[in-house]
Amino acid sequence: MADVTLRKVVKRYDDVEAVRGIDLDIADHEFVVLVGPSGCGKSTTLRMIAGLEDISDGDIMIGGDVVNDVPPKDRDIAMVFQNYALYPHMTVAENMSFGLRLKHYPKAEIKARVTEAARMLDITDLIDRKPKQLSGGQRQRVAMGRAIVRNPKVFLFDEPLSNLDAKLRVQMRIEIKKVHQKVRTTTVYVTHDQVEAMTLADRVVVMNHGRIEQIGTPHELYHNPATRFVASFIGSPAMNFVPCRIEDVGGKLHARLTDRLAFPLPPSRATRYQAVPRTDKLLLGIRPEHVAEASPHAEPGIEPFDAMLDVTEPMGMETLVYFTLEGTQICGRVNPNAGAQDGGPLRMAVDLNNMHLLNEVTGAVL
Amino acid sequence: MADVAFQQGAVSGAARTAKRSSLRRALKRKSSAAFLMTLPLILLIGVLVIYPALYSLHLATLNKSMAKFVGFGNFEFLFKRETFWLVVKQSCIFAISAVIFKALIGFIVAHFVHNVPANKQRKWRGMLLVPWVIPPAMSTLAWLWLFDPSYSAFNYTLSFFGIGPIPWTGDAMWARFSVILVNVWYGAPFFMIMYLAALKSVPEQLYEAAAIDGANWWQRIWYVTLPMMRNIIAITTLFSLIVTFANFDIVRILTAGGPLDHTHIFATWAFRVGIEGSDIPLGASVSLFMVPILAVAAIFILRDVSKRGNEA
Amino acid sequence: MSTVTIDKAGPTRQVKYGSMSRDRAWALRWSYFFLTLFAIFSLVPPIYMLITSLKSSAEISAATNPWWVFHPTLENYTGLLTSNQFLRFFWNSAWVSIIVVTITMLISVPAAFALSRMKFWGSATLATGVFLTYLIPDSLLFIPLFKMFAVIGDWTGIQLVNRWYVLLFIYPTLTVPFCTWIMIGYFASIPKELDEAAIIDGASWFQTLTRIFIPVALPGLIAATIFAFTVSWAQFLYPLVFTTSTDQLVLPVGIITTLIKGDVFNWGQIMTGALLGAAPPLIIYAFLMDYYIAGLTAGATKG
Numbered sequence: 001m002a003d004v005t006l007r008k009v010v011k012r013y014d015d016v017e018a019v020r021g022i023d024l025d026i027a028d029h030e031f032v033v034l035v036g037p038s039g040c041g042k043s044t045t046l047r048m049i050a051g052l053e054d055i056s057d058g059d060i061m062i063g064g065d066v067v068n069d070v071p072p073k074d075r076d077i078a079m080v081f082q083n084y085a086l087y088p089h090m091t092v093a094e095n096m097s098f099g100l101r102l103k104h105y106p107k108a109e110i111k112a113r114v115t116e117a118a119r120m121l122d123i124t125d126l127i128d129r130k131p132k133q134l135s136g137g138q139r140q141r142v143a144m145g146r147a148i149v150r151n152p153k154v155f156l157f158d159e160p161l162s163n164l165d166a167k168l169r170v171q172m173r174i175e176i177k178k179v180h181q182k183v184r185t186t187t188v189y190v191t192h193d194q195v196e197a198m199t200l201a202d203r204v205v206v207m208n209h210g211r212i213e214q215i216g217t218p219h220e221l222y223h224n225p226a227t228r229f230v231a232s233f234i235g236s237p238a239m240n241f242v243p244c245r246i247e248d249v250g251g252k253l254h255a256r257l258t259d260r261l262a263f264p265l266p267p268s269r270a271t272r273y274q275a276v277p278r279t280d281k282l283l284l285g286i287r288p289e290h291v292a293e294a295s296p297h298a299e300p301g302i303e304p305f306d307a308m309l310d311v312t313e314p315m316g317m318e319t320l321v322y323f324t325l326e327g328t329q330i331c332g333r334v335n336p337n338a339g340a341q342d343g344g345p346l347r348m349a350v351d352l353n354n355m356h357l358l359n360e361v362t363g364a365v366l
Numbered sequence: 367m368a369d370v371a372f373q374q375g376a377v378s379g380a381a382r383t384a385k386r387s388s389l390r391r392a393l394k395r396k397s398s399a400a401f402l403m404t405l406p407l408i409l410l411i412g413v414l415v416i417y418p419a420l421y422s423l424h425l426a427t428l429n430k431s432m433a434k435f436v437g438f439g440n441f442e443f444l445f446k447r448e449t450f451w452l453v454v455k456q457s458c459i460f461a462i463s464a465v466i467f468k469a470l471i472g473f474i475v476a477h478f479v480h481n482v483p484a485n486k487q488r489k490w491r492g493m494l495l496v497p498w499v500i501p502p503a504m505s506t507l508a509w510l511w512l513f514d515p516s517y518s519a520f521n522y523t524l525s526f527f528g529i530g531p532i533p534w535t536g537d538a539m540w541a542r543f544s545v546i547l548v549n550v551w552y553g554a555p556f557f558m559i560m561y562l563a564a565l566k567s568v569p570e571q572l573y574e575a576a577a578i579d580g581a582n583w584w585q586r587i588w589y590v591t592l593p594m595m596r597n598i599i600a601i602t603t604l605f606s607l608i609v610t611f612a613n614f615d616i617v618r619i620l621t622a623g624g625p626l627d628h629t630h631i632f633a634t635w636a637f638r639v640g641i642e643g644s645d646i647p648l649g650a651s652v653s654l655f656m657v658p659i660l661a662v663a664a665i666f667i668l669r670d671v672s673k674r675g676n677e678a
Numbered sequence: 679m680s681t682v683t684i685d686k687a688g689p690t691r692q693v694k695y696g697s698m699s700r701d702r703a704w705a706l707r708w709s710y711f712f713l714t715l716f717a718i719f720s721l722v723p724p725i726y727m728l729i730t731s732l733k734s735s736a737e738i739s740a741a742t743n744p745w746w747v748f749h750p751t752l753e754n755y756t757g758l759l760t761s762n763q764f765l766r767f768f769w770n771s772a773w774v775s776i777i778v779v780t781i782t783m784l785i786s787v788p789a790a791f792a793l794s795r796m797k798f799w800g801s802a803t804l805a806t807g808v809f810l811t812y813l814i815p816d817s818l819l820f821i822p823l824f825k826m827f828a829v830i831g832d833w834t835g836i837q838l839v840n841r842w843y844v845l846l847f848i849y850p851t852l853t854v855p856f857c858t859w860i861m862i863g864y865f866a867s868i869p870k871e872l873d874e875a876a877i878i879d880g881a882s883w884f885q886t887l888t889r890i891f892i893p894v895a896l897p898g899l900i901a902a903t904i905f906a907f908t909v910s911w912a913q914f915l916y917p918l919v920f921t922t923s924t925d926q927l928v929l930p931v932g933i934i935t936t937l938i939k940g941d942v943f944n945w946g947q948i949m950t951g952a953l954l955g956a957a958p959p960l961i962i963y964a965f966l967m968d969y970y971i972a973g974l975t976a977g978a979t980k981g
Binding site: 396397398399400401403404406407408410411414415417418419421422425471474475478479481482488490491492493494495496497498499500501502503504505507508509511512514516517519522523551555556559560563605608609611612613614615618619632633636637640641646649650653654656657660663664667668671 | 705706709710712713716717719720721722723724726727730738741743744745784785786788789791792793796797798799801804806807808809810811813814815816817818819820821822823824825826847848850851854855858883908911912914915918919930931933934943945948949952953955956959960963964967970971974975
Binding site for chain 1: 878885894896
């Protein structure tokens with residue numbers, strides 16, 4: 001058990017800078033997820049922690065010791081790979097015990113550890129099978145078992161669920177969470193799937209172009225994104241962004257979306273955006289759940305408007321509606337009984353209490 | 367699963383801090399270990415392949431007793447000899463016609479094997495590959511016996527049809543036919559097996575799509591099978607061209623170049639001149655004439671193989 | 679198969695389906711017919727070897743129906759298998775092939791591992807070079823190699839020409855490049871994560887090779903071994919050039935130079951010898967056909 005610290009870590013491949021100075025503190029027992037689109041440097045970062053890639057600059061510390069120069073086997077880490085990387089010629093038990101056998105652990109202890117890990121992962125019956133005879137989910141368990149028996153300081157997961165089908169992925173996600181609750185090993189987990197990141201993490205690290213965009217709890221990221229990238233990456237369907245400007249109308253601050261459409265900002269937001277230059281090109285960021293059908297009685301901060309729907313997607317518990325505002329497609333979530341129809345009109349309302357205002361040029365959330 | 371952000375010009379060389387770490391030393395060690403692991407291979411290729419190849423260039427410039435440098439004397443001598451031009455002609459006829467027939471027969475047989483139910487394919491494939499498995503020196507002996515002037519089993523059979531007796535190895539034209547026949551017999555299975563592997567790799571949906579588009583059997587071969595197999599056909603043909611062109615065993619055992627040098631090809635004539643005739647420089651000169659054709663074929667193979675590698 | 683007509687009328691459609699399956703059946707029949715022809719063509723020489731090997735010299739010279747054995751006898755087999763000379767050829771061949779296979783594997787497997795996994799300066803060029811070497815035929819190198827070993831003998835006094843073990847130096851030039859090439863392919867097809875997992879598990883490079891790569895690429899290793907063995911066993915030109923004394927000969931050269939005495943062809947014994955000489959590769963092929971074919975097709979593919 002140990003904490004992991006990254007200080008100004010850089011990775012260069014010839015002329016390409018894959019990771020551009022990452023600072024990250026991961027506390028003991030913490031479950032941290034690195035998330036971002038492919039090519040954002042998250043896997044490279046993980047592989048540098050593992051020691052599979054050497055670092056071009058900066059320091060990596062595990063349990064307070066700088067491990068820049070330490071080969072992977074001496075870092076006391078375990079890793080679970082995307083394609084499981086099970087040794088195809090070994091049985092499940094042999095796969096799990098390979099590392100311990102290389103370190104010449106006593107036979108009895110190896111057996112005890114393998115049995116314990118197999119019991120924890122519910123694969124006791126499979127212990128003598130070869131990987132080829134296992135389903136995707138079972139292989140994933142074995143890969144985790146191989147990590148658990150080593151009892152390492154840190155678990156590293158490299159997109160472990162991306163090869164599984166959707167249903168199994170949800171199941172294994174829960175499984176991983178359970179295992180972490182039991183063993184409490186510091187975990188660094190890489191994924192491109194924001195749902196996985198949100199559901200698993202104590203803290204999520206959103207990466208883009210080799211840099212960290214934001215670090216925070218899932219709740220923080222969702223409700224207080226720091227940048228446009230985080231705002232659009234986290235949440236599904238993604239947040240809507242509508243070009244707008246801030247105006248003073250009759251002493252009150254308004255967000256003007258189009259010539260005809262402007263919303264008065266609720267007091268809490270108005271004070272926050274008071275200092276924003278009126279000439280700046282801005283974006284109004286609003287999540288689909290805050291664009292819903294208008295309710296008959298007015299509520300503070302919830303502004304109604306008329307929309308002409310392009311497409312509706314009934315999801316059962318809700319209906320997603322798409323309409324266009326000045327060339328920007330907006331997604332809203334309405335009650336299935338709200339009467340939304342393809343090509344039909346609908347009275348919508350936007351909840352400005354949950355709005356975000358972004359600088360269109362810098363992408364910063366104001 | 368390298369996760370690389372492709373951003374151009376993000377890094378300047380100067381920004382790189384030279385950081386000497388033991389991990390890097392380990393990588394250095396790794397590359398020296400890798401070099402050591404390949405050292406026997408490098409030595410083998412260097413000492414027993416590249417050096418002899420260059421040495422044969424040197425040998426080709428010496429006189430018969432290898433005491434005097436004669437420059438291009440051996441080549442000039444060869445150019446003046448009728449036998450040499452006969453050998454050039456025969457080598458080309460032998461290699462090209464044998465490869466064409468091997469390729470055609472291999473292609474046809476592969477289709478027939480592909481046609482029969484999958485559970486029976488193994489058996490047929492097993493039988494049809496036998497010629498490739500038997501050492502050619504051994505099987506050519508059987509052919510020699512089948513072609514025997516007085517006891518030929520072929521002539522015995524043909525006599526029932528009123529044909530014959532055919533001088534399989536006695537007459538120049540028939541002898542040329544015979545060596546090509548034996549070479550085709552020996553090499554066609556290789557083509558068959560390569561084509562069969564390629565045929566199996568063509569996705570069934572392509573044929574279904576072509577059938578829906580109204581393609582008949584012949585059009586399906588022309589527009590689907592052949593384009594999909596083009597690369598493997600090219601590689602196999604070129605490879606076979608090299609092997610056939612450099613063939614020694616079959617001609618040597620079947621006719622030993624006879625009658626009257628009318629079946630000699632480069633390899634057998636180089637052996638006759640260089641080893642049996644003890645004129646090593648002249649033999650080396652003869653075999654060097656294979657190099658241009660081999661080199662051209664090798665370059666094309668290399669191109670196709672790396673293309674295949676990129677596709678994969 | 680060849681005619682697909684879209685016709686809405688029900689009954690006609692039925693007929694069309696019938697003709698389609700009839701076409702198929704005919705295609706199948708023709709396939710079998712031609713396959714049988716080709717199989718006969720393929721198998722005539724080995725079968726004729728077997729037929730002749732069971733005949734006595736008297737029956738052969740009597741010129742009876744060559745395709746039938748009227749008085750089967752094993753005298754050719756007993757004659758050869760009790761002849762010290764023939765057994766000598768056989769053992770020479772066996773020793774040469776077994777040692778060459780061992781040398782080949784010891785050279786190519788580590789080299790292929792290094793070339794496929796441990797990138798170093800010039801490794802890509804070397805891999806290409808290995809492939810090119812595999813394309814260089816024996817008939818290009820036998821003269822300079824012969825002269826080379828003769829010169830070495832003159833300089834050092836170590837006489838290698840006309841010794842069977844000179845073949846141990848020469849055969850690897852034929853086997854090593856190909857085996858290295860196909861092992862590079864097999865190793866390259868092992869996912870990178872597998873060796874990374876091994877490294878994290880604490881395996882050294884050597885342990886990764888012996889405990890992960892070799893077991894995982896075992897089919898490739900078997901294919902390469904079979905290839906090296908059959909090439910060594912079948913090689914004819916090099917032993918013909920390098921060895922002349924009868925006690926130094928390997929099987930193919932031995933049969934041809936000793937059983938063919940002048941113009942007297944003892945065909946019964948020659949065919950028996952040829953069949954016995956063809957037996958080891960055929961037996962290997964019979965039992966390990968899939969590996970044999972895998973090795974054959976792997977040569978033209980990269981990875």
